[in-house]
Amino acid sequence: MTLVINILLDILNEGLMYALLAMGMYITYSILDFPDLSVDGTFPLGAVLSGVLILQGVDPWLCLLISFAAGMAAGVLTGLMHVKLRITPLLCGIIMYTAMLSVNLVILKAGTDGGAVASFFTKDTIFNSGLAGFIPKSVGGFYIRTAVISLIIVVVCKLLLDLYLKTKHGLLLRGTGANDKYTVMLGKDPGTIKIFGLALGNGFAAIAGSVIAQNKGSADQQMGVGMVVLGLASVIIGLSLFKRVKFMKGTTMVILGSLIYKAAYQIVLSLGLPTDYNNLMKALIFLIALVLGGGELKKLISSIGRKPEPVQSANRLSLSKITKIFNRGTVDENKLFDEFSLDVKDGDFISVVGSNGSGKTTMLNVVCGGVEPDSGAVVFNGQNIAMMKEFQRARRIGRVLQDPKMGTCGSLTILENLALADNKNHSFGLTPAVNPAREQYYKKLLESCGMGLENRMGVLAGSLSGGQRQALALIIATMSDIDLLILDEHTAALDPKSSETLMKITDKVVKEKHITTLMVTHNLRFAVEYGSRLVMMHGGRAVMDIDGDEKQKLVVDDILGKFNEISIECGN
Amino acid sequence: MKKANFAKVLGAAMALTMALTGCASGNGSSTADSGNSGAAAEGVKKIGVLQYAAHPSLDNCYEGIRLGLIDAYGEDGVEIDLQNAQADGASCDSISANFVSKGYDMIYAIATPAALSAYSAASKSDIPVVFCAVSDPVAAGLTESLEAGIENCNGTSDILDFSAQVDLIQSIQPDVKKIGVLYTNTEANSLSQLKSFKAVCEGKGIEVVESGVNSAADIPQAATTLASQVDCINNFTDNNVVNNLSVVLEKANAANIPVYGSEVEQVKNGCLASISIDYVALGKKTAEMGVEILNGTDPKTMAVGTISDGTPVINSEVIEKFGFAVPEKYADAEMVTTNAAAESDAA
Numbered sequence: 001m002t003l004v005i006n007i008l009l010d011i012l013n014e015g016l017m018y019a020l021l022a023m024g025m026y027i028t029y030s031i032l033d034f035p036d037l038s039v040d041g042t043f044p045l046g047a048v049l050s051g052v053l054i055l056q057g058v059d060p061w062l063c064l065l066i067s068f069a070a071g072m073a074a075g076v077l078t079g080l081m082h083v084k085l086r087i088t089p090l091l092c093g094i095i096m097y098t099a100m101l102s103v104n105l106v107i108l109k110a111g112t113d114g115g116a117v118a119s120f121f122t123k124d125t126i127f128n129s130g131l132a133g134f135i136p137k138s139v140g141g142f143y144i145r146t147a148v149i150s151l152i153i154v155v156v157c158k159l160l161l162d163l164y165l166k167t168k169h170g171l172l173l174r175g176t177g178a179n180d181k182y183t184v185m186l187g188k189d190p191g192t193i194k195i196f197g198l199a200l201g202n203g204f205a206a207i208a209g210s211v212i213a214q215n216k217g218s219a220d221q222q223m224g225v226g227m228v229v230l231g232l233a234s235v236i237i238g239l240s241l242f243k244r245v246k247f248m249k250g251t252t253m254v255i256l257g258s259l260i261y262k263a264a265y266q267i268v269l270s271l272g273l274p275t276d277y278n279n280l281m282k283a284l285i286f287l288i289a290l291v292l293g294g295g296e297l298k299k300l301i302s303s304i305g306r307k308p309e310p311v312q313s314a315n316r317l318s319l320s321k322i323t324k325i326f327n328r329g330t331v332d333e334n335k336l337f338d339e340f341s342l343d344v345k346d347g348d349f350i351s352v353v354g355s356n357g358s359g360k361t362t363m364l365n366v367v368c369g370g371v372e373p374d375s376g377a378v379v380f381n382g383q384n385i386a387m388m389k390e391f392q393r394a395r396r397i398g399r400v401l402q403d404p405k406m407g408t409c410g411s412l413t414i415l416e417n418l419a420l421a422d423n424k425n426h427s428f429g430l431t432p433a434v435n436p437a438r439e440q441y442y443k444k445l446l447e448s449c450g451m452g453l454e455n456r457m458g459v460l461a462g463s464l465s466g467g468q469r470q471a472l473a474l475i476i477a478t479m480s481d482i483d484l485l486i487l488d489e490h491t492a493a494l495d496p497k498s499s500e501t502l503m504k505i506t507d508k509v510v511k512e513k514h515i516t517t518l519m520v521t522h523n524l525r526f527a528v529e530y531g532s533r534l535v536m537m538h539g540g541r542a543v544m545d546i547d548g549d550e551k552q553k554l555v556v557d558d559i560l561g562k563f564n565e566i567s568i569e570c571g572n
Numbered sequence: 573m574k575k576a577n578f579a580k581v582l583g584a585a586m587a588l589t590m591a592l593t594g595c596a597s598g599n600g601s602s603t604a605d606s607g608n609s610g611a612a613a614e615g616v617k618k619i620g621v622l623q624y625a626a627h628p629s630l631d632n633c634y635e636g637i638r639l640g641l642i643d644a645y646g647e648d649g650v651e652i653d654l655q656n657a658q659a660d661g662a663s664c665d666s667i668s669a670n671f672v673s674k675g676y677d678m679i680y681a682i683a684t685p686a687a688l689s690a691y692s693a694a695s696k697s698d699i700p701v702v703f704c705a706v707s708d709p710v711a712a713g714l715t716e717s718l719e720a721g722i723e724n725c726n727g728t729s730d731i732l733d734f735s736a737q738v739d740l741i742q743s744i745q746p747d748v749k750k751i752g753v754l755y756t757n758t759e760a761n762s763l764s765q766l767k768s769f770k771a772v773c774e775g776k777g778i779e780v781v782e783s784g785v786n787s788a789a790d791i792p793q794a795a796t797t798l799a800s801q802v803d804c805i806n807n808f809t810d811n812n813v814v815n816n817l818s819v820v821l822e823k824a825n826a827a828n829i830p831v832y833g834s835e836v837e838q839v840k841n842g843c844l845a846s847i848s849i850d851y852v853a854l855g856k857k858t859a860e861m862g863v864e865i866l867n868g869t870d871p872k873t874m875a876v877g878t879i880s881d882g883t884p885v886i887n888s889e890v891i892e893k894f895g896f897a898v899p900e901k902y903a904d905a906e907m908v909t910t911n912a913a914a915e916s917d918a919a
Binding site: 002003006007009010014101105109112114115116117119120121122143145146215216217218220221222223225226265269276278 | 660662696722760762
């Protein structure tokens with residue numbers, strides 16, 4: 001029993017001391033979204049500075065504050081590198097960490113007359129003097145000073161941090177981390193705020209270093225090794241395990257995360273395996289903790305062993321009795337589809353319109369595989385594709401999305417994009433990617449867009465305008481032999497002229513290649529003018545389905561009435 | 573997850589921790605030396621040994637400690653839990669904390685970083701710590717002076733006789749002008765040894781070129797640069813450098829200069845020569861001190877233990893390769909040859 005209590009006490013001690021580091025990384029990593037690797041250097045800065053000062057007899061509590069200030073200074077430098085010199089966050093941290101290796105060494109050598117370790121077992125530290133004097137050394141045979149003092153420090157720091165985060169400046173920090181353009185709109189410089197956040201985060205890391213060194217009785221430069229991993233693990237574990245607990249603050253979550261991390265390590269030690277395997281076991285335990293917290297395991301398990309039901313269909317695509325409920329069991333539960341069915345004949349060019357939330361995009365996602373229906377069948381080319389992954393279904397399906405950036409690779413040239421798409425359904429092996437013999441063919445494809453892209457094949461796709469990029473995306477989607485084309489509001493992000501041009505190209509391609517097409521659009525005029533069939537969706541059902549001659553005779557006014565009716569009904 | 577689920581998970585985690593810590597025995601060692609500490613017989617001494625890294629010099633220390641303890645208590649009278657920190661400071665801390673939690677009768681710590689961790693953890697309890705092969709215990713704060721210890725802590729030091737070492741070097745290479753020293757910035761023993769070594773060399777008119785590294789990753793390049801600037805390289809008991817001795821030897825050989833070791837195992841691994849301390853004997857002496865402390869002697873009254881005489885040892889293959897002659901003075905030096913693989917004497 002003594003052993004168990006000692007071990008639990010160890011977990012408490014370690015978990016609390018390192019919780020200070022976790023709180024620091026909570027600020028930089030979680031609030032500011034800045035992966036700060038400099039803590040590997042600022043943590044020992046706090047340790048080493050405190051060690052050297054304590055050797056000179058400086059008050060140990062004052063050392064905590066001095067370490068905090070030093071950490072803040074280092075954080076400011078990291079921030080300046082990022083904001084003023086525009087160096088990426090990861091590199092700023094690495095540069096600062098590297099510099100700190102020398103700084104810490106110089107401090108150590110200066111303070112210990114050339115030594116590499118500051119040993120101060122016999123000096124006053126926060127754990128053996130001052131406040132600690134009021135706390136009994138041990139209770140029932142268990143040494144409790146570390147736990148009590150660490151608890152006091154952690155609680156005070158946590159309360160101060162929580163208080164700060166509720167102030168106007170704290171809220172601004174959180175806002176900057178979420179969206180720094182918002183800060184600009186408020187008339188403040190996001191750069192300055194980020195620098196402050198980094199200063200705060202590193203200040204905490206330095207305090208953590210000071211506390212741990214004072215507990216240990218010595219400080220050396222090696223103490224920083226692995227601190228980023230430790231801090232980050234605590235933060236991530238804490239946040240992912242407790243994010244759904246509504247009453248808990250972020251600071252509490254990361255403190256618990258730190259305790260759980262240390263507990264996991266203790267479990268590993270207690271398993272009695274050869275110590276060589278310690279780190280592997282640690283990694284496994286974290287993986288388990290994260291997976292349990294994320295719910296991915298449930299999904300994985302439930303998908304094993306499910307087989308698609310065999311179905312018959314003569315249509316190109318058939319959605320049969322699709323049911324989908326979102327947010328099941330919560331206040332926001334939404335039964336979007338209730339045995340929804342839709343048959344798409346070969347050669348149909350269906351314009352799908354509907355109010356917001358009617359299920360248009362979800363329906364496309366069900367077909368493509370992005371959303372799994374709770375029940376029902378998706379039959380494509382006579383096969384139930386319900387169990388097929390998205391990339392497997394994509395082999396016979398082309399897709400153009402709303403965001404022009406999503407349909408092409410911005411950092412590849414137009415030629416490279418086309419070469420890549422040209423190889424769809426073939427092997428991506430080690431033969432040259434771009435085949436000069438095909439370039440003529442690509443030129444012809446681009447010519448049909450009428451945008452002059454055929455003369456700019458060496459240009460990066462990222463430098464094209466939205467309309468040009470969508471045209472390229474359309475060519476790419478229809479280049480290979482496909483049985484179904486999905487257009488998900490593909491003109492929505494374009495200006496009127498580009499939209500018009502793109503629709504004309506779309507119509508041409510679909511007609512020339514006789515591709516069965518499902519086009520979701522907000523533009524009623526396009527829906528009416530293009531396509532062989534029109535489906536209007538509302539509340540997960542098709543409230544209008546017009547085909548053949550009747551569709552050709554449609555004008556916007558015919559459907560506008562119904563459209564307004566359903567839009568007003570759901571408050572759009 | 574909802575409150576109910578969260579509570580369940582937390583409860584399960586705690587139960588798991590307690591179950592595992594409660595019923596697992598203290599096995600962690602991969603040698604044949606550990607028993608199960610769960611059911612120790614009365615009177616059996618439970619000893620934790622923390623070895624900083626796995627290189628032959630430290631392995632020899634452990635062997636000496638083990639032999640010394642068996643001598644004193646018999647095979648069945650002592651249970652040794654050997655843990656290796658793999659040259660990682662954080663591991664030292666957690667292993668030490670583990671030892672203290674298990675309430676061992678005594679903790680042995682081999683090498684300075686291990687000793688610092690062990691002392692820090694044990695000072696919060698009554699467990700005495702005996703360090704082994706700490707080059708400068710005074711600088712490390714582990715002793716009051718070389719004649720008196722501090723509360724619950726004492727041990728042995730592998731103070732190197734640099735005067736004898738430099739004599740050896742000068743005898744083999746009479747024209748030596750510059751000796752290179754590769755050391756790790758974070759090892760306290762290395763820095764204090766560097767100071768002493770420099771003082772000795774100054775007296776003999778030799779210049780010391782020093783190169784400090786931070787980690788194993790820095791060694792190859794530092795060694796290459798250093799080798800190009802000096803007539804030979806001399807090793808201390810720097811754990812990081814000794815751990816990576818093969819790299820240093822490779823770079824030195826490429827520059828055609830010899831490396832002098834600080835201990836016989838290093839010479840067996842390819843160093844030219846050394847005034848070597850018998851680390852096994854040092855380990856035994858450490859065990860003897862520990863036994864004395866367990867029998868009631870106050871560590872504060874004990875002097876730091878050392879092995880006074882170093883014996884010269886020369887690698888006959890290496891000296892031939894460099895074309896040096898064995899100096900007359902060292903005609904009865906122990907001659908060794910290079911091991912095919914780095915085997916240590918320890919079991």
